[in-house]
Amino acid sequence: xxxxxxxxxxxxxxxxxxxxxxxxxxxxxxxxxxxxxxxxxxxxxxxxxxxxxxxxxxxxxxxxxxxxxxxxxxxxxxxxxxxxxxxxxxxxxxxxxxxxxxxxxxxxxxxxxxxxxxxxxxxxxxxxxxxxxxxxxxxxxxxxxxxxxxxxxxxxxxxxxxxxxxxxxxxxxxxxxxxxxxxxxxxxxxxxxxxxxxxxxxxxxxxxxxxxxxxxxxxxxxxxxxxxxxxxxxxxxxxxxxxxxxxxxxxxxxxxxxxxxxxxxxxxxxxxxxxxxxxxxxxxxxxxxxxxxxxxxxxxxxxxxxxxxxxxxxxxxxxxxxxxxxxxxxxxxxxxxxxxxxxxxxxxxxxxxxx
Amino acid sequence: xxxxxxxxxxxxxxxxxxxxxxxxxxxxxxxxxxxxxxxxxxxxxxxxxxxxxxxxxxxxxxxxxxxxxxxxxxxxxxxxxxxxxxxxxxxxxxxxxxxxxxxxxxxxxxxxxxxxxxxxxxxxxxxxxxxxxxxxxxxxxxxxxxxxxxxxxxxxxxxxxxxxxxxxxxxxxxxxxxxxxxxxxxxxxxxxxxxxxxxxxxxxxxxxxxxxxxxxxxxxxxxxxxxxxxxxxxxxxxxxxxxxxxxxxxxxxxxxxxxxxxxxxxxxxxxxxxxxxxxxxxxxxxxxxxxxxxxxxxxxxxxxxxxxxxxxxxxxxxxxxxxxxxxxxxxxxxxxxxxxxxxxxxxxxxxxxxxxxxxxxxxxxx
Numbered sequence: 001x002x003x004x005x006x007x008x009x010x011x012x013x014x015x016x017x018x019x020x021x022x023x024x025x026x027x028x029x030x031x032x033x034x035x036x037x038x039x040x041x042x043x044x045x046x047x048x049x050x051x052x053x054x055x056x057x058x059x060x061x062x063x064x065x066x067x068x069x070x071x072x073x074x075x076x077x078x079x080x081x082x083x084x085x086x087x088x089x090x091x092x093x094x095x096x097x098x099x100x101x102x103x104x105x106x107x108x109x110x111x112x113x114x115x116x117x118x119x120x121x122x123x124x125x126x127x128x129x130x131x132x133x134x135x136x137x138x139x140x141x142x143x144x145x146x147x148x149x150x151x152x153x154x155x156x157x158x159x160x161x162x163x164x165x166x167x168x169x170x171x172x173x174x175x176x177x178x179x180x181x182x183x184x185x186x187x188x189x190x191x192x193x194x195x196x197x198x199x200x201x202x203x204x205x206x207x208x209x210x211x212x213x214x215x216x217x218x219x220x221x222x223x224x225x226x227x228x229x230x231x232x233x234x235x236x237x238x239x240x241x242x243x244x245x246x247x248x249x250x251x252x253x254x255x256x257x258x259x260x261x262x263x264x265x266x267x268x269x270x271x272x273x274x275x276x277x278x279x280x281x282x283x284x285x286x287x288x289x290x291x292x293x294x295x296x297x298x299x300x301x302x303x304x305x306x307x308x309x310x311x312x313x314x315x316x317x318x319x320x321x322x323x324x325x326x327x328x329x330x331x332x333x334x335x336x337x338x339x340x341x342x343x344x345x346x347x348x349x350x351x352x353x354x355x
Numbered sequence: 356x357x358x359x360x361x362x363x364x365x366x367x368x369x370x371x372x373x374x375x376x377x378x379x380x381x382x383x384x385x386x387x388x389x390x391x392x393x394x395x396x397x398x399x400x401x402x403x404x405x406x407x408x409x410x411x412x413x414x415x416x417x418x419x420x421x422x423x424x425x426x427x428x429x430x431x432x433x434x435x436x437x438x439x440x441x442x443x444x445x446x447x448x449x450x451x452x453x454x455x456x457x458x459x460x461x462x463x464x465x466x467x468x469x470x471x472x473x474x475x476x477x478x479x480x481x482x483x484x485x486x487x488x489x490x491x492x493x494x495x496x497x498x499x500x501x502x503x504x505x506x507x508x509x510x511x512x513x514x515x516x517x518x519x520x521x522x523x524x525x526x527x528x529x530x531x532x533x534x535x536x537x538x539x540x541x542x543x544x545x546x547x548x549x550x551x552x553x554x555x556x557x558x559x560x561x562x563x564x565x566x567x568x569x570x571x572x573x574x575x576x577x578x579x580x581x582x583x584x585x586x587x588x589x590x591x592x593x594x595x596x597x598x599x600x601x602x603x604x605x606x607x608x609x610x611x612x613x614x615x616x617x618x619x620x621x622x623x624x625x626x627x628x629x630x631x632x633x634x635x636x637x638x639x640x641x642x643x644x645x646x647x648x649x650x651x652x653x654x655x656x657x658x659x660x661x662x663x664x665x666x667x668x669x670x671x672x673x674x675x676x677x678x679x680x681x682x683x684x685x686x687x688x689x690x691x692x693x694x695x696x697x698x699x700x701x702x703x704x705x706x707x708x709x710x711x712x713x714x715x716x717x718x719x720x721x
Contacts, residue, residue: 031566032603034610039367045409046364054574057567062558064575067485067503068551070512081513095513102508228636236596243508244560303643304595306473307631310509329474331511334689 006030009059011052015042027060083206083252084132086124086159087349093327093336097132098252099311103242107257107299108315112323113342114256115146116155117315118208120346121254123156125206126173131163134251136205137176139198141191143215147179158345178202185219185234188212192241199249207245211256212238213300232304239308255309258300259316322350357382363413365406372396381410444497446488446584446625448480449522450694452683456672457657463497463583463625466615466654470630470645471661475668476687477629478509480661481586483692484627485554486519488584491541494526499583499624500553502575504568507589510556519550521690555579562593566607569614576622583624585615591631591646605650612654628655667695 004027006016016025022041024030031053033041038049074081082096091097098104098121106114122140127133140147156164156173164170178198182188188209198204212235220231246253299306299314306312312329318339325347327336339350358381360373376395378384384392384407392403445460454460461467461484469477485503490496503510526545530538555575559565565587576582590611598604619626633646645652645660652658658674671682684695 027567028563031563031570032607034606043366043368045366045369045406047409048366053570057570060563060567061571062560062564062568065556066552067512067515067554067556068548070556071516071551074512099511233596240560240592240596247508247558303473303632303634307507307592309473310507312474331478331509332514332517334687 004028004060006056009056011055015052018042027056030056031060083121083125083134085121086132087325087338087340087347089336089338089349089351090325090327093333094311094330095332098254099332100250100252101247102310103239103246103253103255103308104311104313105255105257105299105309106313106315107259109259109317112315112317113347114315115144115210116151116342116346118210118254118256119147119152120155120159121206122177122208123152123159123173123346126176127160127163131160134205136251137178137202138206138208139195139202139204140177140179141188141207141209142179142181143183143188143209144211145181146210149174152177154344155346158343176202178204183215185215188215189234189238189241192238192245195245196248199245199251204249205251207242207251207253209242209253209255211258212305213256213258216301217258228302232302235301235305236308239305243308257305259314260298260300358414358417360384363410365409369396369398369402369406372398381414384410385414443623446484446497447490447495448483448692449487450683450685450692452694453670453685453692456670456678456681456683457659457675458678461584461625461627462657463623464619465656466612466619466626466628467657467659468628468630468645468655469659469661470632470673472632472643472663475661475663476685476692477661478507478588479514479687480692481588481627481629482510482515483518484584485586486515486522486550486691488625489545489550489553490522490526491545493535493537493541494529497583498581500555500579500581501584501586502555502557502572502579502582504557504559504565504585504587505589506559506565506587506592508558509588510558512551515551515554516547517689518691519547523547523550553581555582559593562607565590565593566611569611569618572614572618573621576618576624580622582622584627585618585624586627586629587615588629589631590628595631595633595646605648608647608651608654612651615654 005025006019006027007013009027009030011019019025019030019041024033024041030038035046035049035053038053039046042049042052044052081101082091082094082099084091084097085094106117108114118140122138124132125134125136125138128135152174153170156170164173180191182191195204195207199207216231216235220227220234242253242255245251299312306329309329310331311327314326314328316324316326318324321341322339323341325338325340327333340347341350342348360378360381360383361370363370363381365373373384373396378387387395389400389403389407392398392407393400396403398406443463445454445457445462447454447460448457469480471477481503485501488497488499488501490498492498523542523545526538527542530542557568559568572585576585594604594608615626615628618624630651631646632643634641635644643662645658652674655674656676657672660671660673662669662671667684668686669682669684672678672680686693686695
């Protein structure tokens with residue numbers, strides 16, 4: 001997404017040449033100058049400069065749509081607005097499932113089932129639309145080398161035995177899941193940048209990154225000076241690239257994160273979540289001096305990242321083997337909790353009357 | 356007429372030549388005429404004519420300003436302002452506690468900033484306001500339209516559908532209770548479809564698109580003169596990464612703030628911005644503060660901070676020129692932004708002029 005050159009904003013040739021003498025070649029440079037600076041570099045009067053500004057802005061500004069047009073577009077293709085998780089209670093609360101066109105984060109202490117969830121979603125995305133899937137390929141970026149193809153086949157065979165009745169069908173499903181192993185932040189970012197072309201050529205309908213936290217926390221130690229801003233920059237850039245891909249192609253993006261606990265003197269230990277509100281009280285250190293004595297649980301990666309994701313699901317332990325999945329942040333769903341266990345066929349929700 | 360040549364909005368090169376040739380006031384230029392100017396300065400007759408037209412327009416608008424023509428002049432007495440403010444409507448939020456601490460609701464011609472942690476409800480309030488601004492006047496609303504500029508991608512049409520449906524139902528219940536003719540007439544045009552068609556949505560992916568959109572906003576608002584609300588959801592997001600030059604960022608943000616204030620005043624619209632929170636690392640502890648720095652804090656007239664206290668969401672009025680600082684709890688229900696418990700309102704069949712929108716609320720579960 002390189003900045004647009006002024007030539008494409010329909011400015012006259014001589015004006016573009018004159019501006020390039022001042023090193024102003026893109027719309028970005030043009031719009032960042034004040035009006036007086038613009039008068040100086042273009043040599044035009046105030047009114048003409050305002051007209052030029054409007055012209056360049058028209059070339060950069062987004063298109064307008066009314067909310068009604070957006071609704072009609074979604075109504076025309078309702079199945080494409082969500083990817084059903086095949087967990088009935090969760091789908092109902094989320095108005096259909098994992099939303100397309102925005103970022104969804106799964107966060108949990110280690111061993112709760114993040115990778116299992118991701119593998120299950122990969123299977124679901126390859127299913128045909130009639131069965132609630134998206135009938136497309138999946139891009140799986142694995143930073144922990146935790147992906148297991150055998151488990152993938154096991155989940156598929158046990159969850160949809162009627163559909164995957166032959167080996168041929170299982171193999172064609174596995175052929176449409178593209179696995180990339182990236183071990184550093186830089187390579188993850190490079191991979192995300194290259195995804196645009198892959199999505200078009202391979203007809204990808206789901207992007208999974210498992211896990212963002214492990215690769216970021218390996219490289220950025222927030223206690224060192226300067227690392228905090230660098231980390232935020234990396235995360236923000238990654239988030240905006242992923243959002244662009246999600247919206248442009250109307251596909252869901254699933255990311256996984258880890259949980260940490262901060263006591264007031266900065267030690268990080270494992271703890272159980274009490275409620276989603278605890279998770280959302282983010283502070284890298286105690287805020288307000290001692291409001292939370294018992295230690296607040298937070299999702300890792302900090303503030304900026306939490307603003308960037310649109311939906312957040314939290315997994316946590318309950319009484320083994322039962323675990324809990326919480327909807328902590330969602331524009332369409334209130335807080336809800338469901339109990340589940342991890343079986344051969346993936347996640348299985350337990351029907352409780354507390355729901 | 357006695358305006359100095361150096362202050363005229365002509366091209367800089369031309370201005371420099373005029374001053375070098377010895378011209379001092381605008382009147383001199385007008386007296387010389389285009390042919391004389393072109394001979395003396397050495398420019399073509401067309402260029403001279405263009406310059407004189409600019410000068411004439413400037414002097415004309417100066418003259419009308421000093422004569423005190425209404426509309427263009429920005430002078431008025433405090434009494435006129437008081438009358439204007441009292442007659443002005445507010446955009447209600449459907450949470451009466453929040454409306455009370457704001458002094459009636461979100462004010463027109465002012466910039467209101469909402470800061471808060473992720474997930475606390477800023478976008479929910481923005482979507483609620485985009486629906487509430489369209490409530491017809493007989494129900495106590497402004498019958499306006501809304502512009503929604505989204506930089507984070509958190510606008511969900513399905514949620515707006517829920518909120519709008521609840522709002523329409525609320526108005527229908529009021530109309531049934533009071534049975535007045537203009538209520539029923541207004542309800543014919545106030546439907547889910549019309550609400551959605553009057554929310555104009557722009558998705559800006561980076562700060563350049565945001566700057567470009569704000570430059571184009573005055574023209575858009577002149578075409579759509581019924582717009583009474585401009586929401587920018589996520590003013591912080593595009594400015595928080597990829598900015599090595601912080602002074603450029605401050606300059607761009609200040610420019611944005613100024614343009615938004617002009618838009619709010621000229622078009623009598625309310626501007627609502629949402630901001631993120633960031634951690635400020637102190638010596639011994641860190642605190643959450645609104646993002647974008649200290650200088651941005653001056654941009655907004657009214658500042659609300661949303662935060663958590665255990666499981667309760669709270670809204671604090673942090674900065675306001677007319678109301679005092681206070682904190683109230685609020686709820687987000689499937690129908691939108693609401694109070695925590697129903698206010699103690701008695702049934703009021705007559706006397707609907709004061710608050711036609713108020714009716715006892717049923718407690719929503721979940």
